[in-house]
Amino acid sequence: xxxxxxxxxxxxxxxxxxxxxxxxxxxxxxxxxxxxxxxxxxxxxxxxxxxxxxxxxxxxxxxxxxxxxxxxxxxxxxxxxxxxxxxxxxxxxxxxxxxxxxxxxxxxxxxxxxxxxxxxxxxxxxxxxxxxxxxxxxxxxxxxxxxxxxxxxxxxxxxxxxxxxxxxxxxxxxxxxxxxxxxxxxxxxxxxxxxxxxxxxxxxxxxxxxxxxxxxxxxxxxxxxxxxxxxxxxxxxxxxxxxxxxxxxxxxxxxxxxxxxxxxxxxxxxxxxxxxxxxxxxxxxxxxxxxxxxxxxxxxxxxxxxxxxxxxxxxxxxxxxxxxxxxxxxxxxxxxxxxxxxxxxxxxxxxxxxxxxxxxxxxxxxxxxxxxxxxxxxxxxxxxxxxxxxxxxxxxxxxxxxxxxxxxxxxxxxxxxxxxxxxxxx
Ligand SMILES: Cc1cc2nc3c(=O)[nH]c(=O)nc-3n(C[C@H](O)[C@H](O)[C@H](O)COP(=O)(O)OP(=O)(O)OC[C@H]3O[C@@H](n4cnc5c(N)ncnc54)[C@H](O)[C@@H]3O)c2cc1C
Numbered sequence: 001x002x003x004x005x006x007x008x009x010x011x012x013x014x015x016x017x018x019x020x021x022x023x024x025x026x027x028x029x030x031x032x033x034x035x036x037x038x039x040x041x042x043x044x045x046x047x048x049x050x051x052x053x054x055x056x057x058x059x060x061x062x063x064x065x066x067x068x069x070x071x072x073x074x075x076x077x078x079x080x081x082x083x084x085x086x087x088x089x090x091x092x093x094x095x096x097x098x099x100x101x102x103x104x105x106x107x108x109x110x111x112x113x114x115x116x117x118x119x120x121x122x123x124x125x126x127x128x129x130x131x132x133x134x135x136x137x138x139x140x141x142x143x144x145x146x147x148x149x150x151x152x153x154x155x156x157x158x159x160x161x162x163x164x165x166x167x168x169x170x171x172x173x174x175x176x177x178x179x180x181x182x183x184x185x186x187x188x189x190x191x192x193x194x195x196x197x198x199x200x201x202x203x204x205x206x207x208x209x210x211x212x213x214x215x216x217x218x219x220x221x222x223x224x225x226x227x228x229x230x231x232x233x234x235x236x237x238x239x240x241x242x243x244x245x246x247x248x249x250x251x252x253x254x255x256x257x258x259x260x261x262x263x264x265x266x267x268x269x270x271x272x273x274x275x276x277x278x279x280x281x282x283x284x285x286x287x288x289x290x291x292x293x294x295x296x297x298x299x300x301x302x303x304x305x306x307x308x309x310x311x312x313x314x315x316x317x318x319x320x321x322x323x324x325x326x327x328x329x330x331x332x333x334x335x336x337x338x339x340x341x342x343x344x345x346x347x348x349x350x351x352x353x354x355x356x357x358x359x360x361x362x363x364x365x366x367x368x369x370x371x372x373x374x375x376x377x378x379x380x381x382x383x384x385x386x387x388x389x390x391x392x393x394x395x396x397x398x399x400x401x402x403x404x405x406x407x408x409x410x411x412x413x414x415x416x417x418x419x420x421x422x423x424x425x426x
Contacts, residue, residue, distance in 0.1 A: 012040020
């Protein structure tokens with residue numbers, strides 16, 4: 001049986017960083033990936049595809065120029081699903097190629113197959129052809145990520161009622177879409193489809209969305225979505241989802257209200273991809289969403305030689321944070337010097353328009369009783385905003401009145417300045 005210093009299960013952003021960091025320390029590393037190609041959700045169904053789609057949509061629709069030329073302006077008149085997919089495949093191929101090269105350059109071994117624990121130090125990898133190989137490692141980093149939550153009451157068919165993986169396979173652009181779930185993924189897709197002039201209804205059982213963001217920012221963003229004609233159905237649970245026929249779907253909300261659309265995207269949550277790992281064999285338990293609990297600084301699980309990072313440990317579930325967590329987890333697992341995770345990770349939400357945020361929200365600052373002041377710049381009042389024809393968008397910075405330190409920086413809008421500010425608690 002082959003023995004490694006570290007085995008990383010999953011090759012998404014967290015696994016990739018964990019593996020490369022360990023290899024840079026001169027340790028032997030194996031990455032196990034069950035997908036057809038390395039890269040994880042980030043490369044194949046998540047970050048990169050949705051951002052490529054977003055960029056394609058903005059380019060083909062001419063959305064960024066509409067401030068000057070009016071809402072009916074379009075670069076390409078009839079945009080098809082094929083137009084959107086062409087760029088997607090090229091980008092993904094390139095991403096995979098870069099990643100494979102990074103693994104090869106750093107001498108990281110990879111194997112394709114599904115990993116499952118046999119005991120605390122041994123895993124089996126089940127290949128596609130049914131072949132099984134066993135490997136042993138002194139340390140593990142679990143970075144298996146998540147999968148879309150697919151409750152039984154939703155009649156998924158992969159065509160008209162789809163999850164966030166399947167939405168990328170749409171054969172035709174719908175005239176209308178209902179998006180269930182106003183989390184980051186739901187909001188991103190809702191705003192992207194709206195930029196294509198598809199009629200969008202966003203359904204969310206809570207009364208608000210993106211609650212981890214500064215409220216003023218969310219209010220501005222919400223106003224922009226409404227202004228573009230996105231229907232927001234907030235504060236009502238979904239009671240029923242039905243498909244009456246091709247391109248004829250219906251959501252019944254609590255209270256009897258109905259939403260009809262060609263396509264439904266169900267994007268209400270994700271589940272840790274842990275069921276296949278046979279975690280009983282190594283003594284680990286997961287929560288009701290299949291996620292692992294770790295120490296927030298070291299990323300160590302309750303089993304001392306097993307670490308976990310990325311989406312499988314929960315919030316904030318972003319590619320950039322997953323990468324940093326993976327890197328720190330590998331350092332900690334191998335007993336190498338690791339910096340503590342930053343108190344605040346910057347978050348980017350690639351809706352149309354984009355949202356970026358780092359540090360404390362105004363609500364958090366108030367709660368802590370810190371005397372503060374805000375500075376707000378509206379894009380339409382800046383020269384760059386005039387040049388770009390921007391009518392919306394804002395930058396908000398919050399300072400401590402005592403120390404004059406920056407406590408939080410929050411941006412919503414297109415063409416925001418391409419920099420990031422890191423804030424610390426005063
Ligand atoms: C639609 C969408 C849009 C997103 N947009 C953004 C964004 O704009 N910005 C951002 O920062 N983040 C975004 N994210 C989130 C981002 O994709 C995730 O945070 C990131 O991919 C998590 O990385 P990870 O390494 O934890 O796991 P993943 O990327 O999920 O990778 C896990 C890998 O583990 C493999 N695996 C699972 N089980 C096993 C097993 N038993 N054996 C072997 N391999 C296994 C899987 O096949 C997968 O390849 C988005 C996600 C989605 C779904």
